[in-house]
Amino acid sequence: MAFDSLSEKLQNVFKNLRGKGRLSEADVTTALKEVKMALLEADVNFKVVKNFIKTVQERAVGQDVMSSLTPGQMVIKIVNEEMVNLMGSETTEIAFKAGNDIxxxxxxxxxxxxxxxxxxxxxxxxxxxxxxxxxxxxxxxxxxxxxxxxxxxxxxxxxxxxxxxxxxxxxxxxxxxxxxxxxxxxxxxxxxxxxxxxxxxxxxxxxxxxxxxxxxxxxxxxxxxxxxxxxxxxxxxxxxxxxxxxxxxxxxxxxxxxxxxxxxxxxxxxxxxxxxxxxxxxxxxxxxxxxxxxxxxxxDILTLIDKAQAEIDEDKAKELEKKFKKSEFDFNDFLDSMQQIRKMGGIGDILKMMPGMGGGQLKDVDIDENALSGVEAIIFSMTKAERGNPDILNTSRKKRIAQGAGVDISEVNKLVKQFEQMKKSMKQFSGLMGGKGGKKGRFKLPFGF
Incomplete structure (x- = not known):
């Protein structure tokens, strides 16, 4: 996303603030200088930055913030609120004329x-x-x-x-x-x-x-x-x-x-x-x-939910959930879950919307979106019977699949192993997915990831 660099810099500033038990005015001033530099480097208008920092500083050095048990968190909360105000505190819809007027x-x-x-x-x-x-x-x-x-x-x-x-x-x-x-x-x-x-x-x-x-x-x-x-x-x-x-x-x-x-x-x-x-x-x-x-x-969990509701086939998702709970899903279902993720923009896009995963958090994580294509190629090289019943995958079948997908047999073995591990895990934690003991209505990513 456009703000990855800014996000990383701001998170580093906040990390230092959270690490302090108490904050002095000097601590806040130093932190806001770094915030100011990060905003200017992100090409935010100079006058906008100047007013933003002034407003945050006035609020952040107030007695209620400085004497609070978690002043670092309070300052972060203020920065968040002022950033929302900066972009317009309310979402604006495009207006239409009333009635049948064009x-x-x-x-x-x-x-x-x-x-x-x-x-x-x-x-x-x-x-x-x-x-x-x-x-x-x-x-x-x-x-x-x-x-x-x-x-x-x-x-x-x-x-x-x-x-x-x-x-x-x-x-x-x-x-x-x-x-x-x-x-x-x-x-x-x-x-x-x-x-x-x-x-x-x-x-x-x-x-x-x-x-x-x-x-x-x-x-x-x-x-x-x-x-x-x-x-x-x-x-x-x-x-x-x-x-x-x-x-x-x-x-x-x-x-x-x-x-x-x-x-x-x-x-x-x-x-x-x-x-x-x-x-x-x-x-x-x-x-x-x-x-x-x-x-x-x-x-940004709310946007992630919006994306899921717009792109994911709800009936198919419910069907997959039932199969997961009973540990009855196969490679056809596995393929469906991957295609649902593709519709939402890919694993990287999904992770960036998860709390704590923006900015620099994913910098050193190697997210190979192309790996999904490799997995799809392996599954497409299976026969209908093999996809529906992975238990019949013996060595000779795996060799044929590897040849058809243009990969080494070790890649096929790796996928089959991961698939089996996932089945075990899903059966073990099915309660967390809205079943017995689970919280109904909890948002879930497409199954398998």
Missing amino acids: TVILMCGLQGAGKTTTTAKLAGKFKSKGKKPLLVACDIYRPAAIEQLKINGDKQGVPVFSMGDKHKPVNIAKAAIEHAVKNNHNVVILDTAGRLHIDEDMMNELIEIKENIEVFQTILVVDAMTGQDAVNVSEMFNNKIGIDGVIITKLDGDTRGGAALSIRAVTGKPILYAGMGEKLTDLEQFYPDRMASRILGMG
């Missing part, structure tokens, strides 16, 4: 920020919420933009309105709204043109659309990888055309991520969603409290 959403941003893809992602979100969106191709300058929107719209099952590249964007938008009225669409999303940098032509085009069309929400798409520049872009767009919120893309990349901590404070506008990958489903609602927890290494 909600027009104007998407804007610089070229390369991922605006067109994000527009399609957003349409998919609206559709899943029961809306009937219409995508509108208003980018007439970039040759591939219209085709890209059509391809992604088709993947999302959302129609795209286009008039090619010979008409003015404002006229395309007007015609799209007429089309939406005739075809019962209640959300119209305008994908407008970006530029390599902010210029007068782009702004005038957006202003013209807003003067002629009743735009209900103006959403800016910015690239997290541009760091502080993303904050400057947000401020300029807000000053020139007015925005209602921001979607920040590429927050899953190896970037410093300071934009996410600065945009709300600088513009006063909320971050609505975060783009966390290339897939059209990789758009997460932005929860300031969850993001603060991730940054501070406290995990």
Whole structure:
């Protein structure tokens, strides 16, 4: 995630604070100097950092904190609360018009920020919420933009309105709204043109659309990888055309991520969603409290649960759970559990959302996501009978499987051994998975991992 480096540095600061029985003002000042440096290195806006540190320091050296039994924990709690306030203490939803009125959403941003893809992602979100969106191709300058929107719209099952590249964007938008009225669409999303940098032509085009069309929400798409520049872009767009919120893309990349901590404070506008990958489903609602927890290494179990509920087949999961309790699962079930994990983004992504596993905690842990592919290859090389009844796997069968999967027989033996150990463990601890003596409703990762 974008904040891995920041998370690691902050956790080191907090580790030192936790180690002290009592804290002096000097201890707090020293710790906050390190926090300040970590935030600046993460490309958080300088003024934002200055105000953040000042607020935390004023609260942290208060009598109730300094005299508490766990002052280190109290300071960490304050940092967490102020970080949430910084990003906007409440989650902001995109607003829609009441009743059957059409909600027009104007998407804007610089070229390369991922605006067109994000527009399609957003349409998919609206559709899943029961809306009937219409995508509108208003980018007439970039040759591939219209085709890209059509391809992604088709993947999302959302129609795209286009008039090619010979008409003015404002006229395309007007015609799209007429089309939406005739075809019962209640959300119209305008994908407008970006530029390599902010210029007068782009702004005038957006202003013209807003003067002629009743735009209900103006959403800016910015690239997290541009760091502080993303904050400057947000401020300029807000000053020139007015925005209602921001979607920040590429927050899953190896970037410093300071934009996410600065945009709300600088513009006063909320971050609505975060783009966390290339897939059209990789758009997460932005929860300031969850993001603060991730940054501070406290995990993000709620987002993990959201991912599981969205991606995992609940009936299949229940069926697997029953098999685990009775120790009746086979390699077909093992394969299912791995595929469920893939849907959630992989083992590394899951672990990073676990409390205490963010930042530097996983730095020296070798998570080989490709190992899942190797395991799948071995299982796919088994016959139907072998997958259903692992007990029949003798040496000659294992040799054939190894040859089919393109691996050494030792890899097959290793997998079979791990599989048997897992069966024993699951039978032994079945009570912890919601059975007798277990807590019902407890969140469980896909079985086998």
